[in-house]
Amino acid sequence: MNEKKPRIDRRQLLKGSLALGLGLLTPRGLWANDSSTVTLPFERGRRPLVALPQKRPLMVLATRPPQLETPFHIFNENIFTPNDAFFVRWHLANIPQEIDVNTFRLTIRGRVNKILSLSLEELKTQFDQVEIAAVCQCAGNSRGFFQPRVPGVQWGNGAMGNANWKGIRLRDLLHKAGLADDALQIRFDGLDQPVAQVTPDFRKSLQLDDALQKEVLIAHSMNGESLPMLNGFPLRLVVPGWYATYWVKMLNDIEVLNQADQTFWTTDAYRLPADPCHCVKPGEALTSTVPMGKTPVRSFMTNVEEGQTLPGGKPFTIKGIAFDQGYGIDRVLFSMDGGQQWQSARLGKDYGDFSFRPWEAKFIPEPGHAYALQSLAINRIGETQRFDARWNPHGYLRNVIETVNIHGT
Amino acid sequence: MKRVCMFLMVLLCVVGFGWGLPVNADDRKQLSIIHLPSDPISFQPGPGSDLASRYCLMCHSAEYVYMQPPHPREQWVEIVGKMKTSFGCPISNEDMAPLADYLVSQNSLQPSPSAPHVQADGEKETPGRSATQASDPQQGESLYKRHCLTCHGPGGKGDGPIGPVLVPPAANLTLIGKQSDKSILDTLRKGRPGTAMPAWEHDLNPQELNQLLSFLRTLTP
Structure with missing residues (x-):
């Protein structure tokens, strides 16, 4: 249980990292001289904070295609992650940098009775407008904490965000197009393109039953505003409870299939070990796999950092968030002794089953004592976080109980 | 058509450093534009x-x-x-x-990792630089073969082994005769966002970029 939590060490939040000789990963050129950094507690965890278009300074894991992580303190300050702080993850580098709203069309084709080609205006005026609060979390969120380490985008815990998504129900659209009797899966494609023709275009598919759930939306707005370009303007698929790989950005093409999707991003990428744990022993090869699915229950403490000191003898309120795949959070438990004893945390406002749920717990640190703080969320069907960290070769599905070590002074 | 072009140019100026909020151009075009940055770091020079x-x-x-x-x-x-x-x-x-x-x-445990380190402009070790008396185009040709040929091809027509499969395909460099030196150098330095053309300003020093430019000039009729 020595898992460390990423922290933003404000003492290390350095201005002018170039001048200070922090060579590794300090970008030259565009922003070398005025970028602050955040250091995540794993090897090669230093990240420059840089503002990309329509974004505040975020942790840059990569520039092209952009991979941006939300600094963790944002989750303490907001239950709904601001659009300009929302994490960004793209697979392919040919991302449109200019979109003409007037000529943009969303096409629904394949095994349908009528092919549809709809403008944004038509989507906003001819269908019920629905809003839902939902967490969007990258399948590889927290990958950097895997031990042993695994290849992939090296996220801390900030490849997730909670937003109010507004748009139309996918099923309303599918019903308007009329599904053929043999419709089996729905495949989604966005405007992003690979750099080389031979690279598989990024597309994802859902089983028909999953696609027809009432909470699955085609969103045109996020927290009351248009989506930022880097979060999928003008439309993105919203699949509450499911990992973000299904939330296709810049969505412009929906294809109804009558057979299982055989394209790369479904058959080869985003696959989990098939066993119920979705884990293997480090180094063990995968024998059979299943597609990525829904997000297991997680919780975080948001107002304490690893190694922090708190004034002894004074009550302190730990704040945090919890979420699951959409059953809703039933309880959050809090421990100050590494999980030997637990007390109930107080749940905050309920924004819906797919949203972050705020929680808080009070405790009084004693002077000179060390505490291993932990939180454990349980959802309404009794699922809990894992007590030991699962391992798989792609670094997916982390939901172990997180620990933050602090001292009373 | 001219009006649309003018509009686009004005728009680009307006959003140039604003990083692109959605912009209402006029009734016909309603554009959302961003400008993504070019690569901030390069590979540390070394074998490979x-x-x-x-x-x-x-x-x-x-x-x-x-x-x-x-x-x-x-x-x-x-x-x-x-x-x-x-x-x-x-x-x-x-x-x-x-x-x-x-x-x-x-980036491996063995041998010990050598991370790229930041150096002031012009201090970089550059494998292509030597004290030979060769002319700029000759130096440029060797740089071209090293860095550009795979995509742009031996004669610059965009027909290198990789060029045609790119989206968009690699540019035909025999057609850039009308571009100014500054425009070509800008592309070499910063790359072309939205294409496979990377920024070379971290790998090549200003002298090498000029040598490359001199060679590129020999490709156009």
């Missing part, structure tokens, strides 16, 4: 760095390598293989091992 620049920078910035934890050699070999077989990176068979060796030299 030209391979990494040639093959890896097409699709992603060098940060992808340096953000990784130190991987054992087998892991890098597997990654290079995956880039070739799953993602179609046209790495020739003979380049596979040297490319993996370079990645190991950059």
Whole structure:
């Protein structure tokens, strides 16, 4: 249980990292001289904070295609992650940098009775407008904490965000197009393109039953505003409870299939070990796999950092968030002794089953004592976080109980 | 048509450094525009760095390598293989091992990792630089063969081994005669966002960029 939590060490939040000789990963050129950094507690965890278009300074894991992580303190300050702080993850580098709203069309084709080609205006005026609060979390969120380490985008815990998504129900659209009797899966494609023709275009598919759930939306707005370009303007698929790989950005093409999707991003990428744990022993090869699915229950403490000191003898309120795949959070438990004893945390406002749920717990640190703080969320069907960290070769599905070590002074 | 072009130019000026909020142009065009930055870091010069620049920078910035934890050699070999077989990176068979060796030299436990370090402009070690008396175009030609040929082809027509499969395809450099030196140098320095053309300003010093420009001028009729 020595898992460390990423922290933003404000003492290390350095201005002018170039001048200070922090060579590794300090970008030259565009922003070398005025970028602050955040250091995540794993090897090669230093990240420059840089503002990309329509974004505040975020942790840059990569520039092209952009991979941006939300600094963790944002989750303490907001239950709904601001659009300009929302994490960004793209697979392919040919991302449109200019979109003409007037000529943009969303096409629904394949095994349908009528092919549809709809403008944004038509989507906003001819269908019920629905809003839902939902967490969007990258399948590889927290990958950097895997031990042993695994290849992939090296996220801390900030490849997730909670937003109010507004748009139309996918099923309303599918019903308007009329599904053929043999419709089996729905495949989604966005405007992003690979750099080389031979690279598989990024597309994802859902089983028909999953696609027809009432909470699955085609969103045109996020927290009351248009989506930022880097979060999928003008439309993105919203699949509450499911990992973000299904939330296709810049969505412009929906294809109804009558057979299982055989394209790369479904058959080869985003696959989990098939066993119920979705884990293997480090180094063990995968024998059979299943597609990525829904997000297991997680919780975080948001107002304490690893190694922090708190004034002894004074009550302190730990704040945090919890979420699951959409059953809703039933309880959050809090421990100050590494999980030997637990007390109930107080749940905050309920924004819906797919949203972050705020929680808080009070405790009084004693002077000179060390505490291993932990939180454990349980959802309404009794699922809990894992007590030991699962391992798989792609670094997916982390939901172990997180620990933050602090001292009373 | 002219009016639309004018509008676009004005728009580009307006959003140039504003990083692109959605902009209402007029009734006909309603544009949302952003400008994504070019790559901030490059591969550390060393044996095989030209391979990494040639093959890896097409699709992603060098940060992808340096953000990784130190991987054992087998892991890098597997990654290079995956880039070739799953993602179609046209790495020739003979380049596979040297490319993996370079990645190991950059980010592995053995030998000890040598991370790219930041140097002031102009202080960089540049393999192409030497004290020979060769003219700019000759120096430029050797730089071209090293860095550009794979995509743009021996005669610059965009017909290198990789060029035609790119989206958009590699540019035909025999058609850039009318571009100003500044425009060509800008492209060399910053790359072309939205294409596979990477920024070379970190790999090539100003002298080398000028030598390359001189050679490119010999390609146009």
